[in-house]
Amino acid sequence: MLRRLVALLCVLLLVPVAAVSAAHGDGSRPRPVVFVHGFSGSGGQFETQARRLASNRYPAGHIETQEYDSTFGTTTRDQVFASLDERIARLLDRTGADRVDLLAHSLGTILMQAYLRSSPERAATVAHYVNLDGAPSADQPGGVPTLAVWGEGPAERAVGGATNVYFSGQSHTQIVTSPETFARFYEFFNGHAPLTTAIVPERYVSLSGRAVLFPSNVGAAGTRLEIYQVNPYTGARITHRPLAAYPIAGDGSWGPFRGRGDAHYEFAIVWSPTSVHHLYFQPFGRTDTLVRLLTSRPGEGLPALTEVGDDHSNLVINRQKEWWGDQGTAGDSLRVNGREILNAANAPRTKRAIGIFTYDAGRDGVTDLSAPIPQFFAQPFITAMDLYVPAGTRPVSIVSRPRGGDGRLDALAVPSWPSSEHRVSVQLNDHPN
Known part of the structure; x- marks a missing residue:
């Protein structure tokens, strides 16, 4: 019995x-x-x-x-x-x-x-x-x-x-x-198989990790981390005040933050009142002690190579699984505001790109996806493209159809922060659930 x-x-x-x-x-x-x-x-x-x-x-x-x-x-x-x-x-x-x-x-x-x-x-x-x-x-x-x-x-x-x-x-x-x-x-x-290879969801989760400079993994000391719950359809903050805030020092450690497994959160690294790095993730689903917030000092690193302005938004889109833009239906799709941005030129399988930088190259309000931006494409695991995303208007829609996902979609919406004072990073799932 x-x-x-x-x-x-x-x-x-x-x-x-x-x-x-x-x-x-x-x-x-x-x-x-x-x-x-x-x-x-x-x-x-x-x-x-x-x-x-x-x-x-x-x-x-x-x-x-x-x-x-x-x-x-x-x-x-x-x-x-x-x-x-x-x-x-x-x-x-x-x-x-x-x-x-x-x-x-x-x-x-x-x-x-x-x-x-x-x-x-x-x-x-x-x-x-x-x-x-x-x-x-x-x-x-x-x-x-x-x-x-x-x-x-x-x-x-x-x-x-x-x-x-x-x-x-x-x-x-x-x-x-x-x-x-x-x-x-x-x-x-x-000595035996796992019971599951899925991520078993939890209603409440504990999140912690490090805010670090890319790629050195040195702590982003001297910054302040603010965590907000956001509207999943717009990326807008639900409250004016953060749910939690942590001064970042030493090795960049922060947390633990107790939240909901199905909620959408924004992690804002405040370098100064005029320099904020906003990082967005899909819902974590389960307690995660390895959340890494990759950033850089203002004016340093790869973001310093991008062009910024009040009228357009810059995005960095990451996934811990390479983007394939040249494999047809066996590859990946990635749409920003409904426009497919992956192709054989900027995301070939051989590039092994997991990080994508997008910005309005030349600040001309024109998108040109015919070729990658050379100074980024020369870096390991990184690509970049000329993508004009208007700032300050509607939210930015990011939708991926990952290869091997049986047609599922991974999606996030984020505010169209002006790139003159704001950086935006998005991390999409590498897993099927």
Whole structure:
């Protein structure tokens, strides 16, 4: 009778109860997890997988990322290693685990292979290592059991002695965030398949993370973060006062902010009264401790290359899955105010673009999508296009039809802030739910 009651409850409540009941299905607690990003990356690239892990009963606080300046302008390799030593020691002390599970992507795999080989003591703190579309290796680094996941590219890439998995239809960053990759590393860590690869929604969520300078991941110290709930159809703030405000100092950490899983929020980084960076996300759905607010000092970085004015709005549109504008129905669609902006010239599959800058080049009120803007297109993982978006009038509509999404649409509406004093960043989902 008890078994029937449990089964009935699981059917009625579906994945949420199932995910909870699977917490210790093999009689053991999951180990803490650490992710190390690649070039121009951040901990935000592991957001989706962290929420999937939490949906399978991993404590959200046991999932961390090791961030660093991938240009090595402010960070040395030895400093990355020493910081990772401290992180692992702290996680093991706090959780009581024997070892951590470690994942790395791209440039991060070069660092982590060297880290695991640097000393037997370091290798002994890692139970499993996942090499995500990065450096091949003749053997398993430091003798640590290794899973290597590879995306599109030469099939001869491998880590010797490891389990090598190939997803030839997935791109470089997509490999980090895909449900297929999640299923493989979850089973590698735990010895059994995950109960779900979906993000199981929660009514109330806790959000926290860092506001950092791109791409150095240095904290955006000296700013103020304001969080507003916004109207999902217009992006307009529902209240004049923020729901929460945090002075940003040190490493850029903020939160926790308690909100609703289905709500739309604006994160406003206030550099000064005349310089505000507005960041918008789709509803988080689940507690997220890896929210990364990527910004730059006014007049510095890539935004300084854009042209600004009172009459037009500039947008940066991000997704942790490459935009394909040259693959026809097998690619992506991205419409701004109803206009398709992706094409074979500005977002070819080979560009691996995950960040798109749009602004009125020449400030002539004319859109020209025939070619990308060269100084942006020359950067890894970034493209840019001449798109005129009038400021101060109607909201800006952003609608994506992602490849592999069975026709679903991801949509956000944001205010048409004038670019003279406001920057706008939008992050769309890389996952199907």
